[in-house]
Amino acid sequence: MDSRASAKWIGPSDETALWARIDTYLRSRLRPDLYDRWFAPLRLVSLEGGRLQIAAPDPFHRDFVEDNYRAFFEEFAPGILGRQLPIAFVVDSAPRVASPPAPAAGPALSPVPRAAEPADPRESRPNPRYTFDTFVVGESNRFAFAAAQAVAANPGHTWNPLFLHGDSGLGKTHLLHALAHAILDKQGGRVAIVSSERYTNDFVAALSKGTMDDFRRKYRECTALLVDDVQFLAGKDKTAEEFFHTFNELHDHHVQIVLSSDRSPKELKGLDARLCSRFEWGMRVQVEAPEFETRAAILQKKAEVESIDLPGDVTQLLAAHIRSNVRELEGALMRLAAFASLKSEPITVALARDVLSDVIPPEGYKPTIERIQEAVAAHYGLTVAKLTSSSREQKIALPRQAAMYLCRELGKEKFQAIAERFNKKDHTTVIAAVERIRTLMETEEPVRSAVQVLTSKLAP
Structure with a gap:
């Protein structure tokens, strides 16, 4: 099983x-x-x-x-x-139903009305824990949150579809469920909220059982359709074609559609171009990784909801070191809380460092030059040998300069030491590289984004 x-x-x-x-x-x-x-x-x-x-x-x-x-x-x-x-x-x-006790001898009792049949457990429902009230808003997700609220206020008309994209674990699913709650409160009816995997499984089951009419009623006769992780429709041609027609039917009748993905519509490979173009019809919003203040607020909110006594210094420790996504951040908090509960100990910085040693490096940790070179090379699809070569091609020179910048900023290495590890005789080459990356980070979004991603992976 x-x-x-x-x-x-x-x-x-x-x-x-x-x-x-x-x-x-x-x-x-x-x-x-x-x-x-x-x-x-x-x-x-x-x-x-x-x-x-x-x-x-x-x-x-x-x-x-x-x-x-x-x-x-x-x-x-x-x-x-x-x-x-x-x-x-x-x-x-x-769920288990307790067996009724044997009736006592005596006068016959009036029949008890039969209980209503339970709801179909396969029916999709929004998660009660995911609402707008429990969503922590910061600079990284403020626009996505505002767009979701605008759609909730006027579903089917403001932006249709609303397409949320960003890396896994940043809160897209939370916003989808919050929207589902809001639309139900405003319009009633039935909201269909599913993952693309669930949609695919339902479609395959309907094909095999000959129940396509039931399938189409489920996904086309609804108040709103919200689909999580639509990127997984790629490569499933028949499912994607059915979804294409469902999308058209709902859009024509001003039924709100909300979609989430780990990448933008233009970056979705293996999906019909007609479908990807429809994803761009309404509003496309990127959800970015939360900054330190938002990460700290998320931890405090989670601790409040779960009745966890989380000291401020532990909040700052977790928020400083766990940068990649909200799911990992909340998971680390729950691991720490469970361990503290099992050991009957208060949550402290020392305990957090011990329990979460896999994600929180020891004090004084600095990434080595070798570690930085490997991370930068992997990020740009290069080998370390190419990264440290004498090539002046822009596709190699820029990553090399970024690596030098990170060696200086994160590794706190001396200019001459960096130059030697990049096969440069003169340390002024490293100084120029560091200054160039600093300048580009102020004017070039791709450079700033790459440095931020690499910093989140390498920084202590």
Whole structure:
């Protein structure tokens, strides 16, 4: 059984008694608020197939526990199970229903009305944790946030489609779900919010079962359609063609479309040009990596939501060192909080450095010249040999100058030492390179962006 598949409850059994022991352990080791939020809703599905299958109530809950607490389970579970077993986290789409007690002798009772059928667990719904109120706004995402709010105020008419693009983990999915909530509040009806993978799976299932009419009703008879990670439609020609017609149908009827991708429409390879051109019809907004102040605010907001006592110096430590994306930032905080809870210790800078040593380098760390050369060469698609060669081609000279600049700014190396490692006899070459990059960063966006990306990878 795939760990991403839905699972059914198997009923009271020995496994239930086993889960009771696991649950007792969790209660004894975790803060009450942490336990109540993430662990109390979990259930043991089975031990079949040589795996410990643990069910969460929904995909978001499952993904969060798996991403942040899998190592925790793998550490303590063997002591309870008596052996090492792989762990699979699944979705409990058919929760356990307790058996009704045997009726007591006495007068017959009036029939109890039958409970309403539960909603189709496959129906897409916006995540209740992702709203505009919980989104932290900074310079890196202010325009994207404003565009999303403008669309929410006048769906189908302001900008249609709204296309959000940027690297993974920067908040695009959060904005999609926040928009879905806002559109539901404003217009009601049914919002279809899915990943491109889910859309593809639904399309393939409809083809195989001959239920294309149902599929089209689901995605065309809706208040809004929001699709996450549309770049994964590339190479799926039949799915992309169906999406093309769905897009046209919705757009013609002023139904709001919101899309997210890890790259801009012009950079999407393997997708029909007609579809990519339609992605540009409305508003295209890039979500950029958060700056230090926004990263710190995100940490403080997450700590508040999760009831984590996060000191200011730890906030600054995490925000200074974890620059790549919001997901990694929040994941680091949850790892730290879980460890502190398990050890019954307060969160401190020393503890953070110990627990997060894989992402926070030791004090006094400076990237070496070799490390900088490797990172710059990889970023520009060069070899270190070419980067340090005597070639004056612009495609090599500019990366070389950027590498020299980073050796000086991040590595704090002397000009002569840098010159020697780049096979230059005169250190004035390095001085000129550093000054040129400083000038270009003020006027040339590609240069500034490249230096920022490399700094985020190399800086301590």
